[in-house]
Amino acid sequence: MDNHIKLVKKAIRGNDKAFEKLVEIESEKLYRTALLYAGNKEDALDVLQETIYKAYISIDQVKQPEFFSTWLTKILIRTSYDFLKKKKKIILDENYLSAQHAKNNSDIEGKLDLLHVISKLNRDYQTVIILFYYHDLPIRCIGETLNMAENTVKTNLRRAKIELKRLLGGMEYEQTAFQ
Incomplete structure (x- = not known):
């Protein structure tokens, strides 16, 4: 049996250490996703x-x-x-972006544009883009996660890409935007 499944079973039975280990394993992926939704480090941590x-x-x-x-x-x-509803807007944290720029000068403006544009997509499109490109989930898993038919996921993904391209002014992001 997979160690991950063993940890989950222990956590379900109330083992706090197993839960902590699971959170540790998932934390980087969760943080990156929260950052995509929240737009800045502090809100993502919240x-x-x-x-x-x-x-x-x-x-x-x-x-x-x-x-x-x-x-x-x-x-x-x-x-x-829920957090975004309360906040009513997405704000990109300039300090975070400056720090990222200092760490990595390679096309930060393109990545910033992309993150900003993703935040403007409707919920369904935003979520499928994040799960597909940032979590590398297959269509089937996205459908399971969102309780959505695979064909609906494919349609939303296709429409999201079209909308992203439109919002980005037709820039050539098709091949490079999500790498």
Whole structure:
């Protein structure tokens, strides 16, 4: 049996150390996703903290341990949307972006444009883009995560790409934007 599944089963039975280990394993992916939704480091950390809290108090609701990551991602997405509703706007943190620029000068403006444009997509498009390109989830898993038919995921992904291209002014982002 996979170690990850063993940890999930222990966490479901109330083992706090197992839950902490699972959070440690998932934290980088969750943080990156929260950052995409929230737009800045501080808000992303707030979303992440709230997600972990919600997961901790409801860990006993996990019915299939092999889908723990999917379950946790669903919580993060809902938490991100709740956070954005409260905030009513997405703000890109200039200090964070400056720090990123100092670390990595390679096409930061293009990446910034892309993040800004992704934040302007409607929820369904934004979520499929993030799950497909940033989480590298296959269409089937995105459908399971969002309780959506695979064909609907494909349609939303195609429409999201078209909308991104339109919002980016037709720039050549098709091949390079998500790398």
